[in-house]
Amino acid sequence: MVRSTRWTSLMFAILTLSPLVAGADSTGMFAPERVGRWYLGGGVGAYWEESNSQLKNAAGQFGDFISGGYRATPYIGLEIDGLSSQQRLDTPPAVSSSNGRSRLTTSGVGGVVKFILPLDRIELYAGGGVGAYNTSLRTKRNPFRDDEENDTDFGYQGLIGADYFINRHFSVGLEYRKLRVDADLGPTIPGGKFDAGGDFLFATFRGHF
Numbered sequence: 513m514v515r516s517t518r519w520t521s522l523m524f525a526i527l528t529l530s531p532l533v534a535g536a537d538s539t540g541m542f543a544p545e546r547v548g549r550w551y552l553g554g555g556v557g558a559y560w561e562e563s564n565s566q567l568k569n570a571a572g573q574f575g576d577f578i579s580g581g582y583r584a585t586p587y588i589g590l591e592i593d594g595l596s597s598q599q600r601l602d603t604p605p606a607v608s609s610s611n612g613r614s615r616l617t618t619s620g621v622g623g624v625v626k627f628i629l630p631l632d633r634i635e636l637y638a639g640g641g642v643g644a645y646n647t648s649l650r651t652k653r654n655p656f657r658d659d660e661e662n663d664t665d666f667g668y669q670g671l672i673g674a675d676y677f678i679n680r681h682f683s684v685g686l687e688y689r690k691l692r693v694d695a696d697l698g699p700t701i702p703g704g705k706f707d708a709g710g711d712f713l714f715a716t717f718r719g720h721f
Contacts (some may be wrong), residue, residue, distance in 0.1 A: 545680065546630075547583050550721050554578040555687060555714030559597045562707040567616070568602040575712040577689075579624075589626040589637070595619065595645075595669070595691065597710060603651055604701055614652075618693065618708045620645030622669065633677045640670040647695035647708040661700045667693025667709060675718065687714045 559575035561567065579593035596619035603614045622643020629636040646664045673687030691709035695701075 544586075546720060547586055549583055551581050551583065551718050552579070552721075553581070553716060553718030555716035557712060557714040559599065559710055559712050561597075561599060561616075561710040564706045566604065566701050566703045566706050570599045570601045573597070573599040575710075575714070577712075577714065581624075581626075586630055587628050589628055589639075591624040591626065591641075592621065593624060594621050595643075595689070595712075597691075597712070604649075615650045616647070616708070617650070618645055618647045618691075618695070620664075620667065620693075622667070624669070624671070626671075635675045635677075635683075636673075637675070638670075638672045640668065642666060642668045645691075645693045645708070647693070647697065649697055649700055661697045663695045663697055665694055665696075667691060669709075673714075673716065675716070681720050683718045683720065685716045685718075687716050688712065689714065 554577055556574075556576045559573045561570055561573065575595070575597040577593050577595040579591045581589050581591035583589050596617065598615060598617045600613050600615055603612050620643050622641045622645075624639050624641035626637045626639035643666070644664060645667045646662060648660055648662045650658050650660045652658050669689055669691045671687060671689040673685055675683040675685040677683045689712040691712070692707060693709045694705045695708035696705045
């Protein structure tokens with residue numbers, strides 16, 4: 513129920529922002545030189561997994577992303593990004609391990625469409641996209657050997673955020689993302705498929721060319 517509420521709230525925010533973007537006055541509401549230009553960026557921050565019952569005692573949760581984008585119109589940006597998360601957790605009972613801890617990592621590449629509300633130096637945005645993501649569980653059996661299980665599947669994400677333009681070429685901001693991707697690591701994780709996505713809160717930076 514908690515997962516469903518979070519995802520519903522994010523989708524509501526995206527749908528709420530979209531008509532605001534469509535109806536915004538285009539005179540004086542944005543910096544025209546941002547349109548038709550490329551930008552590169554990234555973010556680092558906290559990550560919370562989906563509280564899967566199969567995963568125990570998660571810690572060291574961390575997320576990051578890098579992205580490249582194109583400002584197609586004052587109100588639409590198109591991006592390709594690489595998103596990843598990692599966490600440590602108790603090794604599942606199906607895996608024999610010397611130290612009892614494993615590392616679960618999810619990473620992949622996806623395309624994102626962003627709907628932007630430009631307010632001069634500040635821009636609000638919401639969006640979503642799809643991509644391919646690999647989930648990996650790595651367990652250290654001894655100092656000389658790691659065992660690893662992998663699964664790759666399609667996933668989808670939604671996001672909301674804000675950018676503040678320090679100057680023409682550089683902006684900083686905050687961004688919340690929600691990633692949903694199912695993974696199946698066979699007998700390594702009991703119970704079959706589980707949601708390898710989660711919630712991200714990033715501090716972001718972008719360079720605009």
